Amino acid sequence: MSDLDLLKRKLERERNARKAAEQLLEAKSLELYQANQELERSLTDLKNTQVQLIQASKMESLGTLAGGIAHEINTPIQYIGDNLRFLSDGFNDLKGLIDCYEAAIEKIGEAEGAAAELAALKEEKESADPDYLFDEAVDAAKQSLDGISQVSRIVLAMKEFAHPRTKEKLPVTLNAIVERATTICRGEWKQNAELEMVLEDGLPEVPGSEGELNQVVLNLVVNASHAIGDSDQSKGRITVTSQSTETGVRLEVRDNGGGVPEAARERVFDAFFTTKEVGKGSGQGLAICHDVIVNKHGGTIRFETETGVGTAFIIDLPFETVSVSDTEAA
Amino acid sequence: MKGVVFTEFFDLVEESFSLEVADKIIQKSKLENDGAYTAVGTYDYCEMVTLVTHLGEETGLPVPELLRIFGRHLFTRFHAGYPVFFEGVETAIDFLHKIENVIHVEVRKLYPDAELPTFEYEYVAPDEMHMVYRSARPFTEFAHGLVEGCVAHFGDKYDIAREDLEIDSGSAARFVVTAKA
Numbered sequence: 001m002s003d004l005d006l007l008k009r010k011l012e013r014e015r016n017a018r019k020a021a022e023q024l025l026e027a028k029s030l031e032l033y034q035a036n037q038e039l040e041r042s043l044t045d046l047k048n049t050q051v052q053l054i055q056a057s058k059m060e061s062l063g064t065l066a067g068g069i070a071h072e073i074n075t076p077i078q079y080i081g082d083n084l085r086f087l088s089d090g091f092n093d094l095k096g097l098i099d100c101y102e103a104a105i106e107k108i109g110e111a112e113g114a115a116a117e118l119a120a121l122k123e124e125k126e127s128a129d130p131d132y133l134f135d136e137a138v139d140a141a142k143q144s145l146d147g148i149s150q151v152s153r154i155v156l157a158m159k160e161f162a163h164p165r166t167k168e169k170l171p172v173t174l175n176a177i178v179e180r181a182t183t184i185c186r187g188e189w190k191q192n193a194e195l196e197m198v199l200e201d202g203l204p205e206v207p208g209s210e211g212e213l214n215q216v217v218l219n220l221v222v223n224a225s226h227a228i229g230d231s232d233q234s235k236g237r238i239t240v241t242s243q244s245t246e247t248g249v250r251l252e253v254r255d256n257g258g259g260v261p262e263a264a265r266e267r268v269f270d271a272f273f274t275t276k277e278v279g280k281g282s283g284q285g286l287a288i289c290h291d292v293i294v295n296k297h298g299g300t301i302r303f304e305t306e307t308g309v310g311t312a313f314i315i316d317l318p319f320e321t322v323s324v325s326d327t328e329a330a
Numbered sequence: 331m332k333g334v335v336f337t338e339f340f341d342l343v344e345e346s347f348s349l350e351v352a353d354k355i356i357q358k359s360k361l362e363n364d365g366a367y368t369a370v371g372t373y374d375y376c377e378m379v380t381l382v383t384h385l386g387e388e389t390g391l392p393v394p395e396l397l398r399i400f401g402r403h404l405f406t407r408f409h410a411g412y413p414v415f416f417e418g419v420e421t422a423i424d425f426l427h428k429i430e431n432v433i434h435v436e437v438r439k440l441y442p443d444a445e446l447p448t449f450e451y452e453y454v455a456p457d458e459m460h461m462v463y464r465s466a467r468p469f470t471e472f473a474h475g476l477v478e479g480c481v482a483h484f485g486d487k488y489d490i491a492r493e494d495l496e497i498d499s500g501s502a503a504r505f506v507v508t509a510k511a
Contacts, residue, residue, distance in 0.1 A: 006349050013356075016366030024370055 057288060072154055072187055076147030083140040090133045097128040153183060169297075171205035172213060174242050174249055174317070181217035182240065189225035193236030193255070200243045206317045212292045219285040220253040220313050227257030227311060248299070248319045254312035260305040268303065293317070331378055331467075332441070333371035335404070339381065340367070342403045347389060355384040372441075375467050394471040401475015402482065409483060422484040423459050423507060426477065427451055447473065457509035466500040477505055486510075 104121040108114045182195060189195055221238060228236035233256055241252040260268060269290040293301040293315055305311040343352040356365035359380045367373065382400070386393040409416060415433055419425045430449040437444055447465035454460055463473050474492055481488045488507045495502040 001350070001353070003349075006353050009353055010349060013364065013366045016364065017368040020363070020366060021368035021370055024368065 054288060057285070069154060069184070069187055073151055076150045080144045080147045083144045087137055087140055090137060093128050094130060094133060097124060097130060100124045169207040169209055172208040172210050173203065173205055174208075174213070174251055175199040175203050177210065177213050178217055178240055178242060178251070181214050182221055184214075185218050185222050185225075188222050189238055192225045192229040193238045195221075196237065196239045198239065198241040203242050203249055204244055204319070206249050206319055208297055208317060209292075212296060216289045216292050216315070217251070217253070219289050223285060223313075224253055224255035224257065224311070227255050227259075229257075231258035231308075233257060245316065248317045251315045251317070252312055254310060256310040259307040259309060260303065260311055262307070265305065269301075289313075289315075331373055331375040332369075332444070333367045333373060334369040336367035336373060336378065336381075337369045338404055338407050339378065339400060340365075342400060343385060346399075347385075351385070351388050354388055355381055358384045358387075375469075379468065397469065397471035398475035398478065401472045401477075402479040403475075405476050405479025405483060420484075422481045422488050425480055425484065426459070426461055426507065459507045461505045461507065462495070462502065463505060464497070464500065464502045468501050470494060470501045470503045473503070474505070477507070481507070 100121055104117045107117045178197065178199060182189070182197070217240075221240065224238045225236075228238070235256075237256050239252075239254045241250075241254070243250050269286050290301055293299045297317055298320075299315060299317040301313065301315050303311055303313045340352050343355070359365075359377065361377055361380075363373075382393055382396055385391075385396055389396070415428065416425070419428065426449075430451070434446050437446060445466060447463055447467075447469070450462040450464075452460040452462075461477075463470065465473070470492075474490070477490055481490060487510055489510055491506040491508070493504045493506070495504060
């Protein structure tokens with residue numbers, strides 16, 4: 001067989017191989033397209049699930065706090081009720097006294113028997129003790145008004161926590177967020193710790209999503225309380241500090257609990273990672289904090305911990321937010 | 331068996347022998363695709379057995395020797411085609427260890443249905459490694475050629491001894507790779 005014939009046959013094989021490769025490529029392209037479609041569907045499902053999980057976590061936070069909040073509301077309501085009952089009884093007595101006064105005055109006007117009526121009036125006045133009644137009524141009213149204000153603050157904080165005015169990033173005052181979140185979760189921390197707030201006066205505003213930052217502060221304070229509760233610490237203390245920095249504002253939530261276990265330190269910001277017992281934590285709290293601060297606010301979150309001494313979570317929020325998710329979308 | 335093994339085989343036959351020899355063994359083998367192999371396709375390994383057998387008949391060389399030669403050749407092609415697997419690898423033993431733990435893992439990602447041989451490693455001394463090869467196919471000699479190609483690539487600093495193992499089906503062998511004195 002000549003070289004030319006050999007080359008022709010080789011060429012024919014190469015051509016057939018190319019056709020086979022093209023068919024294979026087409027089949028693989030179709031598989032790839034279908035796999036890509038499947039992947040897109042999975043991604044959409046995953047995003048939906050993530051949204052649901054965040055919402056579920058928020059609901060879990062609210063649910064956990066509900067008992068504490070009920071107690072918080074119940075205490076002022078109880079003394080408001082007592083005070084109002086006192087006022088009601090007292091003013092009934094007062095009304096009786098005034099009725100007597102009116103009857104006496106009427107009879108005094110008729111002159112005869114006035115002395116006896118006046119003595120009876122004096123006795124009635126001593127019995128009713130109107131001076132005491134008036135003094136106490138003022139205090140009771142003031143205390144009731146304080147209680148009502150406290151209830152209003154709790155309800156307002158709950159309302160704003162659950163339904164923040166906007167999800168857009170607007171100038172926010174971190175101190176107000178701290179005060180609101182710590183009010184909401186008072187029932188969580190007050191059993192385990194004293195809360196000290198060292199908030200810088202006139203702290204500059206930073207752009208942020210109020211609702212998301214509410215959640216972050218609440219998660220950190222509740223976590224701090226749990227850390228103290230799980231430790232041997234008898235005098236728990238949570239210190240929340242805010243201060244301005246050259247590039248933004250810093251928030252620190254420090255506790256004197258047992259510290260983050262060494263084995264868990266690498267994973268504290270991982271989703272679904274928790275050292276809490278089953279049913280006590282979803283493992284979403286710090287993952288959400290990380291997502292909100294780093295991805296949505298372009299800030300940083302880190303922690304310092306020492307076994308047996310405590311943990312501090314430190315957040316830095318910049319004056320100018322560049323959202324990572326926005327950058328990725330661009 | 332992946333088509334790239336067939337296309338490399340024919341490159342070797344054409345370079346080392348001739349186009350005529352390549353054509354003859356294709357004709358004699360009566361292949362389903364008439365020798366039109368594409369690197370990205372997948373083919374029955376029996377076709378390779380037939381081709382090598384006929385190459386032996388044409389050249390007068392023993393089939394085991396041909397398979398060893400092909401194994402050594404394929405290793406050089408592997409180095410040219412996939413340099414990423416050689417990054418940071420300094421010794422033949424290190425590379426051989428990567429076959430099962432890295433390379434086969436990557437191959438399975440691309441070809442989930444690939445039927446790969448397996449390797450088990452045992453380090454009996456700092457400079458001696460035992461590697462047990464198992465395959466559903468009769469390609470111990472071919473694997474031996476690949477190991478030789480690997481050792482040659484990294485400066486020929488190891489001796490290779492082979493002990494064939496008896497198993498119910500397929501083939502198996504223990505390669506003893508020892509640093510040269």
